Amino acid sequence: xxxxxxxxxxxxxxxxxxxxxxxxxxxxxxxxxxxxxxxxxxxxxxxxxxxxxxxxxxxxxxxxxxxxxxxxxxxxxxxxxxxxxxxxxxxxxxxxxxxxxxxxxxxxxxxxxxxxxxxxxxxxxxxxxxxxxxxxxxxxxxxxxxxxxxxxxxxxxxxxxxxxxxxxxxxxxxxxxxxxxxxxxxxxxxxxxxxxxxxxxxxxxxxxxxxxxxxxxxxxxxxxxxxxxxxxxxxxxxxxxxxxxxxxxxxxxxxxxxxxxxxxxxxxxxxxxxxxxxxxxxxxxxxxxxxxxxxxxxxxxxxxxxxxxxxxxxxxxxxxxxxxxxxxxxxxxxxxxxxxxxxxxxxxxxxxxxxxxxxxxxxxxxxxxxxxxxxxxx
Numbered sequence: 001x002x003x004x005x006x007x008x009x010x011x012x013x014x015x016x017x018x019x020x021x022x023x024x025x026x027x028x029x030x031x032x033x034x035x036x037x038x039x040x041x042x043x044x045x046x047x048x049x050x051x052x053x054x055x056x057x058x059x060x061x062x063x064x065x066x067x068x069x070x071x072x073x074x075x076x077x078x079x080x081x082x083x084x085x086x087x088x089x090x091x092x093x094x095x096x097x098x099x100x101x102x103x104x105x106x107x108x109x110x111x112x113x114x115x116x117x118x119x120x121x122x123x124x125x126x127x128x129x130x131x132x133x134x135x136x137x138x139x140x141x142x143x144x145x146x147x148x149x150x151x152x153x154x155x156x157x158x159x160x161x162x163x164x165x166x167x168x169x170x171x172x173x174x175x176x177x178x179x180x181x182x183x184x185x186x187x188x189x190x191x192x193x194x195x196x197x198x199x200x201x202x203x204x205x206x207x208x209x210x211x212x213x214x215x216x217x218x219x220x221x222x223x224x225x226x227x228x229x230x231x232x233x234x235x236x237x238x239x240x241x242x243x244x245x246x247x248x249x250x251x252x253x254x255x256x257x258x259x260x261x262x263x264x265x266x267x268x269x270x271x272x273x274x275x276x277x278x279x280x281x282x283x284x285x286x287x288x289x290x291x292x293x294x295x296x297x298x299x300x301x302x303x304x305x306x307x308x309x310x311x312x313x314x315x316x317x318x319x320x321x322x323x324x325x326x327x328x329x330x331x332x333x334x335x336x337x338x339x340x341x342x343x344x345x346x347x348x349x350x351x352x353x354x355x356x357x358x359x360x361x362x363x364x365x366x367x368x369x370x371x372x373x374x375x376x377x378x
Contacts (some may be wrong), residue, residue, distance in 0.1 A: 003038040004358055005066045007059070007074040010043040017211050018239050019181060020266040021100045024134060024158050024350075025075060028098075031159075031351035037358075042066070049081040049103050049117065060085055068092045071358050073132075076100060076121075083123035090127040096357050097128045101263040102141050107185035122146040130357045132156050135264040135285030154357040157288065158266045159347030163246065165275040165338065168253040172334060173324045176206040177252035177276075179245070179267035180259065182218045182236070186210070187258030187281060187310065189224055194258075194316035196228030202324050204233065206256070209248050211239040249274050254323060257281065260310050265289045272340045277333035278305035279319055293339035295332065304336035 008025045011017050029039050042062050046055020059078060063085060066072055069092070076099040079086065086095060103117040125131055125146050132154045133139035139155045142148045169175050180186035188208065195206065212218040218236075225234050240248055255271035257280040264285035268278050272290075280286050292301035306319050323330055357363070 002036070002359070003040065003070065004032065005040045005042055005070055005072045006032075007042045007044060007062060007072060007078055009048055009075060009077055010045045012041070012043060017213075018241050019211075020158070020264070021075065021077060023266060024100065025098075027159065027347045028156075028351055028354060031347045032355065034348075035351055035355060037355065044078055046078075048077045050113075056082065056085075063089050063093075066093060070094070072096065073098060073354070073358060076103075079128075080121040080124050081117060083120055083127065086124050086127035090129075094358075094360070095128045096130045096132060097125060098132045098134070098354075099125075099138055099142060100134050101138065101261070102145065105141075105261050105263075107183070107260050118145070128152075129360065130154060130363075132354055132357050134158060135288050137285035137288065138263045151362040154353050154363040156350045156353035156357075157285075157345050158264060158269065159350045160266075160269040160273045160344045161347070162341065162344070163249070163270075163274045166250050166252055168251075168276075172253050172327070173330050174204050175251055175253045176204060176256050176320075177248055177254070177271075178206060178208045178256050178258075179210065179240075179248070179270070180208070180257060181210040181239075182208070182212040182221060183214050184217050185260050185262075187260050188221050190258040190311055190313050190316060191256060192221065192224050192228055192230065192234065193313040194320060195234070196230055197313070197317045198321055198324075202321070204320075204324060205235070206233065207235045207237055207248055207251070209237045209240040209245060249276065252276055254279060255305075256320075257286070258308075258310065258316065259283060259286070262286050269344050272304060272337050273344055275334065275338040275341055277330075277337045279308060279316075279323070280305065281310040282307035283310050291340055291343065293336045293343070295336060296339070302336055304333060304340040 006029055012022050012026050033039050044059050044062055071094045073096045076097050079097045080103050103121050104114040130152050131142055135157055136155050139153045142153050143150055255276050255278045259281050262284045268289040271278050278290055290303055290305055293304050294301055308315050308319055
């Protein structure tokens, strides 16, 4: 049996702080175990990716306690800003870094902080034996921004568990669901502005499921909802998980996600797994997650939803108005979403690709334009 030490942030199972990264790490650990890996989880406390000294000391102690020559998989939220620790251990252990989102791409960072994080991430990845990106978009960032050779970057997109088709409402258009933490990057304010511009006679309600790690932004969002006169139409539910999240998906007719940046968007495939169409920002790995499907009896491929430029509240309003007003295209998108359900990735395929990186195999070809890929570390 092969062993892997998986270094993750604390709170992986904390239902009060659900996140796509935590869900990915949890599912990956479980599936690697199913594949025969002996998985040793090593949670590390700290305000990652910019921890205080106690967080750095804890991480150093965790790495020192791992036997030499071991395979170590580190969540990029922890690893990508500690190049000095990576340098100290790259000769002792096989270090593989799992990158969900490049650190500098988080919205709202001071430009100087973003530059520092970018430099640290580049140095960190230079000490890693391999990197695992959770989307092709993220993989391109690692090769083009940080100069990693493509053969060292593995793409392991998030899997999904299939679920019963969401019944939704009889009309099929009134219930909107947004599953995203209440942070600036997720673009909730754009949704509120777009919905606030719609004719008042359109019947709709939006539920937002997500933790509120940024209290200032959450207060601003609530104020905007009140100013738009939408308090009775938009419900902020807080973090949901398990049966509560399943119930929210079952209630919905459409998933909406207006992120400014998004490396993939696990809620997109979770919605498609239930046959729900998706309207989302055309950013990052979102097009990968949304994918394509063929309508029954036809051969050409279509999106099971809509891609909308980020922050364009006018186009968001137009798309939502059309969705609520036109039954035929709405039904077509629903059918396309049900067809897309059949081609969604599984967590087993995710774990197999990560396992390949852990074993030191070259990555599966993923880049459509290999000539653009740097071949030397900068």
